[in-house]
Amino acid sequence: MLKYCYDCKELTPTVSMTPHPVFSGFPFSILTAGHFSCGKNYYTERKEQDFYLLLITLRGEGEISYLSNTFSLSENTAVLINCQLYHSYRTAGNGIWEFLWLHLSPGPVSFYHDLFTQEKIAAICLSSPDKIMDCHYAIMDNIKISGLSGYSQISNLISDLLTMLLESHQIIHTAIPTQSTDVEQIKEFIHRHFAEPISIDDMLNQIHLSKYHFIRIFKKQVGITPYSYLLYYRINQSKRLLATTSKAMDAIAYQVGFPNTNNFIQQFKRVVGITPNAYRKQQQHFLA
Numbered sequence: 001m002l003k004y005c006y007d008c009k010e011l012t013p014t015v016s017m018t019p020h021p022v023f024s025g026f027p028f029s030i031l032t033a034g035h036f037s038c039g040k041n042y043y044t045e046r047k048e049q050d051f052y053l054l055l056i057t058l059r060g061e062g063e064i065s066y067l068s069n070t071f072s073l074s075e076n077t078a079v080l081i082n083c084q085l086y087h088s089y090r091t092a093g094n095g096i097w098e099f100l101w102l103h104l105s106p107g108p109v110s111f112y113h114d115l116f117t118q119e120k121i122a123a124i125c126l127s128s129p130d131k132i133m134d135c136h137y138a139i140m141d142n143i144k145i146s147g148l149s150g151y152s153q154i155s156n157l158i159s160d161l162l163t164m165l166l167e168s169h170q171i172i173h174t175a176i177p178t179q180s181t182d183v184e185q186i187k188e189f190i191h192r193h194f195a196e197p198i199s200i201d202d203m204l205n206q207i208h209l210s211k212y213h214f215i216r217i218f219k220k221q222v223g224i225t226p227y228s229y230l231l232y233y234r235i236n237q238s239k240r241l242l243a244t245t246s247k248a249m250d251a252i253a254y255q256v257g258f259p260n261t262n263n264f265i266q267q268f269k270r271v272v273g274i275t276p277n278a279y280r281k282q283q284q285h286f287l288a
Contacts, residue, residue, distance in 0.1 A: 003045040007091075008038035011098070015143045019105060023151040028158035031103040033140050038062075038097045043090035049083035052104040052113060054161075056132060057123075059098040064089040067121045073099070077123035078132070078165060080113050100136045104158065112162045116169055119220075127168040135161045182207040182214070183221045190230050194237065195257045198230060234258065235271050242276055243283035249276060 014034035023029070031051055036042075037059075055062070055073060062073040066087040073079060073089070081087050083103075091097040116124065126132055135157055142153040186203050193202075203226055204211060218226050234256045241252045253264035268276045 001045075001047045001086075002049070003043075005041050005043050007041035008036045011035040011037050012137075012140065015140050017143045017154075020151075023148070026151055026155035027108045028155040028162075029105040029107075029151070030139060030143065030154055030158065031105060033100075033102045033136070033143065035100050035136075036098065038091050038099075040091050040094045040096075042097065043088065045088040046083060047086040050106060051083050052106060052109045053081040053083050054102040054104060054165075055079050055081070055089065056100040056126070056129075056136065057097065058100065058129075058133070060096040061092040062089055062097045062099065063092040064123075067117060069121050071122055073097075073123050076126045076129040078126055078168075079121075079123050080109070080116055080165070082110070082113055100133065102136065102139070102158075109158075109162070112166060115166065115223075124165055124169050126165075128164055132161060132164050135164070182209060183218050186214075186218065186226060187222075187229070190226075190233055194230060194233050195255060197257070197259070200226060230257075231267060232271065235268060238264070238268065238276065239272075239279065242280040252276070 012035040014032060016032045017030055019029040019031075055064075056078040057073045057075055059075055061075070064071060064073055064079060064081075064087065066079070066081055066089075067085065072092060139154055139157045139161070142150050142157065144150075145153070185206055189203060189206050190198065200211060200215070204214060207214065209217065215225060218229075222229055224232070237256045238252050241247055241255065245252075247255070249264065250261045253261045256264075258264035258267065265276055268279070272279060274282070
């Protein structure tokens with residue numbers, strides 16, 4: 001589905017790229033990119049399109065409806081949209097709306113989209129708008145470069161662009177300083193006591209937050225729950241012991257905080273994909 005009113009002019013020529021299967025190994029690729037200045041009648045409405053759309057407002061204001069929310073896209077804000085899902089956007093009011101746009105191939109972009117939308121969808125306020133604009137134009141320039149070099153540069157630039165968006169998103173959504181300090185305090189507590197039995201209540205004894213609020217803040221800042229952070233920290237410590245010592249499995253399990261050997265083996269295989277013994281043999285092969 002696609003409906004639109006093309007009340008706009010191109011401030012730079014729109015460029016397009018058809019990703020070649022030979023270069024499909026690059027994580028990011030682009031389909032189309034442009035720079036529009038739109039009048040009051042401009043709008044687009046679509047769904048079931050196999051790409052992601054990145055909109056970056058430079059001047060004026062747009063309005064977007066996406067994921068059951070309607071919000072404005074003011075100067076120096078951006079939004080990343082999965083175009084398989086219904087969305088519409090238009091110039092707000094009777095003014096103009098100037099924006100950069102990119103159509104990105106699906107794939108790893110979806111991971112960033114999920115990070116941006118894990119809570120209520122909203123425009124991302126850009127912390128480095130000039131750098132993001134420069135990155136966008138560099139992508140457009142590299143579309144004109146054929147072959148391996150162009151594809152490689154474009155993939156790197158898209159990665160840089162998405163990273164800058166993520167940093168801007170984190171700045172806006174990071175907890176207040178005291179809560180940030182609380183999270184760092186718990187991470188340090190885990191690093192010091194991972195070999196001991198640790199519960200959420202033990203973590204809460206170190207700070208002054210409710211259980212629900214603590215887990216929510218921790219996940220927002222770190223990306224995973226406190227339990228997952230503890231588990232992965234223990235797994236990483238066990239990897240070091242498996243690779244550099246000949247200690248028995250039960251000794252390693254105990255040393256990194258698992259209640260018993262069976263639990264250690266089960267959790268290790270679930271996280272790493274192979275058993276601790278298989279991992280040890282693999283590392284011995286690499287070190288030989």
